[in-house]
Every structure is written in C-alpha cells, then in structure tokens.
Amino acid sequence: MARTRSGVALIGVAIACSLSLAAPGEAQEPRLQGRVPEPTRSAINVILDNAHAAGLPTEPLVDRALEGVAKGADPDRILAAVRRLSGELHSAFDALGPRSSAAEIVAGASAIRAGARAEDLAYLRELRADQPLTVATATLADLVAVGVPTDTAVAAVIALAEEADDAQYIAFRRNVERDIALGASPVTALGVRLEAAADFANRSLPQRPRPRKP
Amino acid sequence: MTERDDGLKQAIELLKRPVSLDSSFDERVMKNLESVRRPRTWTRSLWTVADWMSTGRTLTVSPLQGLGLVAGLAALLFVGRMWLMPESAISPERAAAIGETALVQFVIVAPTAESVSLVGDFNDWRASETPLRRVEDNGVWSVSVPLSAGRYRYAFLVDGATWLSDPSAPPALDDEFGRPGSVLTIGEL
Amino acid sequence: MRGSLGMFDMKGQSDGILVRRVLEGDTAAYAGLITRYRDRLARYATRMLGNSADAEDALQDAFVRGYRYLARCTDPERFGAWLFGILVNRCRTLGSQRARRQRLIIDDQAALERASVSHSEGDEALRDAIEHAVAQLQPDQREAFLLKYVEEMSYQEMKQLTGARISALKMRVARARQELRQLLAEVDDD
Numbered sequence: 349m350a351r352t353r354s355g356v357a358l359i360g361v362a363i364a365c366s367l368s369l370a371a372p373g374e375a376q377e378p379r380l381q382g383r384v385p386e387p388t389r390s391a392i393n394v395i396l397d398n399a400h401a402a403g404l405p406t407e408p409l410v411d412r413a414l415e416g417v418a419k420g421a422d423p424d425r426i427l428a429a430v431r432r433l434s435g436e437l438h439s440a441f442d443a444l445g446p447r448s449s450a451a452e453i454v455a456g457a458s459a460i461r462a463g464a465r466a467e468d469l470a471y472l473r474e475l476r477a478d479q480p481l482t483v484a485t486a487t488l489a490d491l492v493a494v495g496v497p498t499d500t501a502v503a504a505v506i507a508l509a510e511e512a513d514d515a516q517y518i519a520f521r522r523n524v525e526r527d528i529a530l531g532a533s534p535v536t537a538l539g540v541r542l543e544a545a546a547d548f549a550n551r552s553l554p555q556r557p558r559p560r561k562p
Numbered sequence: 563m564t565e566r567d568d569g570l571k572q573a574i575e576l577l578k579r580p581v582s583l584d585s586s587f588d589e590r591v592m593k594n595l596e597s598v599r600r601p602r603t604w605t606r607s608l609w610t611v612a613d614w615m616s617t618g619r620t621l622t623v624s625p626l627q628g629l630g631l632v633a634g635l636a637a638l639l640f641v642g643r644m645w646l647m648p649e650s651a652i653s654p655e656r657a658a659a660i661g662e663t664a665l666v667q668f669v670i671v672a673p674t675a676e677s678v679s680l681v682g683d684f685n686d687w688r689a690s691e692t693p694l695r696r697v698e699d700n701g702v703w704s705v706s707v708p709l710s711a712g713r714y715r716y717a718f719l720v721d722g723a724t725w726l727s728d729p730s731a732p733p734a735l736d737d738e739f740g741r742p743g744s745v746l747t748i749g750e751l
Numbered sequence: 752m753r754g755s756l757g758m759f760d761m762k763g764q765s766d767g768i769l770v771r772r773v774l775e776g777d778t779a780a781y782a783g784l785i786t787r788y789r790d791r792l793a794r795y796a797t798r799m800l801g802n803s804a805d806a807e808d809a810l811q812d813a814f815v816r817g818y819r820y821l822a823r824c825t826d827p828e829r830f831g832a833w834l835f836g837i838l839v840n841r842c843r844t845l846g847s848q849r850a851r852r853q854r855l856i857i858d859d860q861a862a863l864e865r866a867s868v869s870h871s872e873g874d875e876a877l878r879d880a881i882e883h884a885v886a887q888l889q890p891d892q893r894e895a896f897l898l899k900y901v902e903e904m905s906y907q908e909m910k911q912l913t914g915a916r917i918s919a920l921k922m923r924v925a926r927a928r929q930e931l932r933q934l935l936a937e938v939d940d941d
Contacts, residue, residue, distance in 0.1 A: 379686055411683040412738075415715060418687035419725070419739040429738055451711040451750055458713060458745070461735050486713055486747035490732035493745070514657060514749045525732070569935045570928060573881045574900045581794040583807060588785050591814045595781065601774055601821035 388423035405450035443469035458489035463498030475509035483514040495534035663708035673701025682716025770827035813838040884934035896927035
C-alpha cells in the first residue's frame with residue numbers, strides 16, 4: 349500500500365494506481381502505472397525524482413524498470429537494477445561534465461558498467477572535447493561485452509580518441525567482433541585491429557614504457 | 563675515457579659542434595601550424611600518456627601479443643594520422659541530429675517462428691507493439707524503426723515466449739534479468 | 752637534463768611562460784620556442800639521421816607535434832626536454848622508414864657545408880670521417896651514443912626518454928664505442 353504525503357491510505361493496487369495523488373515535488377511516472385507493482389513503483393519514483401533533480405535523464409531508468417517487467421523479473425530485482433543504473437548515470441554525469449547530452453550520459457553509464465573509471469571518461473572528454481562521446485563510450489562498453497578485458501578496451505578507445513571519428517569507432521568495434529566470431533581471442537583480435545589502425549611506420553619500438561600496477 | 567680513447571674524445575668534440583638549419587626553417591614550421599588544430603587548455607588535471615598508463619592499469623594481453631599491443635598503443639598515442647576503413651556492409655548503426663531520427667532496420671532469421679516482435683527501450687518493452695514482418699519464406703524477419711540518438715537495449719521475442727538477442731549487434735553487458743539481449747547505439751550528429 | 756633544455760631565459764620568457772601563452776591562444780609565441788630549441792634539436796637529428804634533409808623533416812614533425820600536443824606537456828618549464836623526447840621518437844621512425852627503403856647512408860656534403868661550423872681544412876676530412884663512422888652504427892647504438900656523449904645525458908634521463916633499461920643502454924653505448932674506435936682506427940690507417 350502506498351501512502352501519499354497527505355497521509356491518505358490507498359486500498360488495493362488498482363485503486364492506488366488510479367487515485368494516487370502526487371504530493372508536491374513527487375512526480376509519478378505514468379508509464380510505470382499498471383506495470384510495476386507497489387511499493388516498488390514508489391521507490392522507483394523516488395529514484396527518478398532524485399535523478400531529475402540532479403539533471404540526469406530519467407528515461408533510461410524507466411526503461412530499465414519496464415525491461416524488468418517485460419522479462420518477468422521480481423520487483424526487488426527490478427528496483428535493484430534501477431538503483432544500480434542510477435548510480436552509474438550519476439558517475440557518468442560527474443565525469444562527462446555539465447554540458448553532456450542525455451545520450452552521452454547513458455552511453456557513459458554503460459562504459460562505467462563495463463568497468464571504466466570516471467577519470468577514463470574525463471580523459472576521453474579532454475581528448476575529444478569538440479565531439480559527442482556517445483559512440484566512443486558505447487564502443488568501450490561493447491568491446492567489453494564481447495570479451496575484451498576492461499583496461500584493454502579502455503586503452504584502445506583512448507588510443508583512438510583523437511583521430512577516429514564515430515564511423516571509425518563503429519568499424520573498429522565491428523571488425524574486432526567479427527574476428528572474435530571467427531575464432532580469435534578478444535585481446536588478439538583487438539591488438540590486430542589496433543595495429544592495423546595505426547599509420548605508423550615503425551611498430552616494433554623496443555621497450556616502450558609499460559603500464560604498471562601501483 | 564682512457565688514453566686510447568683520444569680518438570673517440572676528439573670525435574665527440576667534433577660531433578658536439580652546433581648545426582644550423584636553413585634560416586627559413588622557423589617560418590616553415592609556423593606556416594605548418596596554421597593547419598594544425600590548436601592545443602586546448604586543460605581544465606582538469608593534466609594527463610600525459612605516461613601518467614595515464616601508469617595509474618595502475620592492467621593490460622591483459624597474451625604473451626605473444628603483449629609487446630605488439632603495448633607498442634601499438636604507445637605508438638597510436640603519439641601518432642598524428644591514422645586511418646580506418648569503415649566496412650561497406652550495411653551497418654545498423656546510424657547517427658541522428660538533435661530532434662531527428664534515423665531509420666534503423668532490424669533483421670533476424672527465425673525459420674520456424676510463427677511470430678517475431680521487437681521489444682526494447684524504444685517501445686517501452688511492450689511485447690506486441692513492434693512486430694517483425696516475414697520477408698522471405700526462408701525465415702527472414704524484418705522491421706524498420708525510427709530512432710533518435712541514444713543507446714537502446716532490446717531483444718526479439720519469438721512466439722511470445724522465447725527471447726533472442728540480435729546476432730548482428732553487440733550483446734547487452736549484463737543480461738540483468740536473466741534473458742539475452744542486445745544493445746544499439748545511435749550517435750549524435 | 753643538465754639545465755640546458757630547461758629554464759633557458761632567452762627573451763626573459765621562460766619555457767613555461769611561452770607554453771602558457773600558446774595555450775591561451777597566442778600561437779605566435781610558439782615561434783620563440785622554435786628559435787630556442789631548433790639548433791640543439793637540429794644537432795641531434797643531423798647526427799642521428801646522417802643528413803640535414805631528413806633531420807629537417809624530423810624537426811618539423813617534432814615541432815608540429817609539440818604544438819599539437821602542447822597541452823599534454825605536464826611540466827611547461829621543461830618543454831625542451833619534453834620536445835626532445837618527441838624528436839628522438841621521430842628520428843627512430845624516420846630512421847626505420849629509411850632503412851626499409853634501403854637507401855645508402857651517404858655523407859651529405861652540401862649539408863655539411865651549410866653547417867655553420869668553423870674549422871680548419873684538415874678538420875673537415877676528419878669530421879666527414881667521424882660522421883661517416885657514426886652513420887654506420889646500429890640505430891639504437893648510435894642513438895645511445897649520441898644521447899650519452901653529445902647530448903650529455905645521464906643514463907636515468909636516457910631511460911626516461913627511450914624506455915629502455917639502463918643495462919641495455921649501457922651495453923649499447925659500450926658497443927657503440929667499440930665500433931667507433933674500430934672505424935676511426937681504420938680511418939687513421941688510411
């Protein structure tokens with residue numbers, strides 16, 4: 349049962365859906381009504397309010413809830429999924445800056461889900477300040493999704509950041525995917541495509557500085 | 563150096579003598595700079611390639627690829643030009659300008675299906691809102707959907723019961739709710 | 752580095768000041784940096800690549816990259832050292848490109864004559880011989896030798912510049928000295 353701030357108790361889910369009064373400052377997402385049961389729906393609405401207040405897009409959060417409903421998931425699981433995404437959207441927004449578009453923030457959240465750090469996104473923003481980061485960060489997430497280890501995917505996306513346009517990012521990712529589908533290991537596939545991408549005469553530089561663990 | 567290195571010492575002294583270039587060199591470089599993108603001031607902390615690469619990242623590489631990959635990455639981080647050949651094959655990815663949509667075609671081969679629908683972020687995950695049309699008798703199904711810029715999770719629902727991911731698209735990072743899914747990103751123009 | 756590629760106060764404007772001016776949009780300030788480091792870089796590039804045409808290419812490249820990536824120079828007061836690293840890298844690239852085209856390394860007489868070096872008649876032949884000998888060294892040995900003795904770097908500085916282990920660098924320097932001793936002895940015998 350849901351209680352509005354005015355303290356009126358509402359009986360039954362169906363009645364609650366049709367009679368619920370939105371208290372000042374608490375929005376009700378109409379698309380959740382009739383599909384997400386209480387109390388989950390109210391909890392999600394709180395998350396939506398917070399996201400909205402922080403300047404984040406709320407669409408993706410609603411979509412995630414509806415996905416859970418469509419796939420027959422438990423309300424608890426749906427709520428957890430929405431919470432998790434909300435955190436990732438917050439992180440992406442912090443990293444990408446106040447002028448980020450909704451699409452950039454969503455793609456950035458995927459990159460964070462894939463294991464990228466906030467500073468990676470911030471660095472990408474520096475390298476590619478004059479273009480949207482949507483495709484670059486999406487590429488990062490998509491590479492991880494096909495098995496490339498996170499740090500390797502991050503390194504690849506950053507390496508391409510200054511020179512590749514969006515179409516080239518997509519082509520790069522598709523080439524890697526295809527190589528994997530043909531049997532290459534993800535890292536090998538990525539390494540091959542990365543070398544192919546470089547207009548660089550001498551690739552056998554001896555002992556370049558290697559990344560080190562702290 | 564020892565005595566017998568007098569020859570070497572002499573050689574080094576000669577090698578240390580200055581070399582001058584053409585006096586127009588400076589001008590030529592400045593002229594070149596006109597077509598180079600201006601360096602941007604950093605508003606956040608200054609990262610060099612070396613800084614970034616030393617922040618405790620682990621590049622997971624196979625032994626054989628290790629050196630090549632690191633060298634390749636280090637090289638790329640320094641390179642001024644590179645080119646990638648976009649595939650000529652039809653790519654589902656599109657870009658859309660603000661307020662506009664791109665038409666995206668979704669295709670799946672499901673020869674034994676009675677019905678296939680597209681379910682995802684763009685139709686509020688409503689199972690029957692976007693049915694696919696059977697294109698050929700060999701089991702190809704298709705639908706085209708206008709999408710604005712963004713990132714969309716979706717899947718195919720076969721006969722109202724079986725969830726299938728799109729083999730031509732990247733998989734969703736997490737299946738999140740225990741079912742396969744795919745992701746499509748529409749870039750911004 | 753010995754301070755000669757650091758705070759070199761030519762026009763009363765340190766590297767750091769000039770770099771900051773460029774980053775703020777005053778591209779013309781970069782000319783000051785070019786003038787400041789051109790000859791020093793030219794010496795290394797010419798010795799490393801063996802002729803002035805290639806050296807100029809490498810230098811152009813290095814300066815253009817130095818400009819383009821200027822924001823990534825974390826210590827603007829040591830711009831020169833940072834730029835030198837870029838140059839060493841360009842010389843390697845150019846060197847290997849050349850090797851693949853299988854060009855003979857020849858003495859570039861014209862370039863040597865353009866070089867503003869005052870010398871006696873006898874010196875010239877010797878200088879030619881030395882430069883020819885240096886040109887015959889393996890690239891990594893030549894690079895290490897030049898960095899150590901001509902640029903007077905410490906092994907630590909060389910390691911930072913090239914990424915190579917200090918033991919490897921010492922080995923290259925030692926081999927370069929052996930080779931050069933040999934080659935120069937042959938010259939004396941003529």
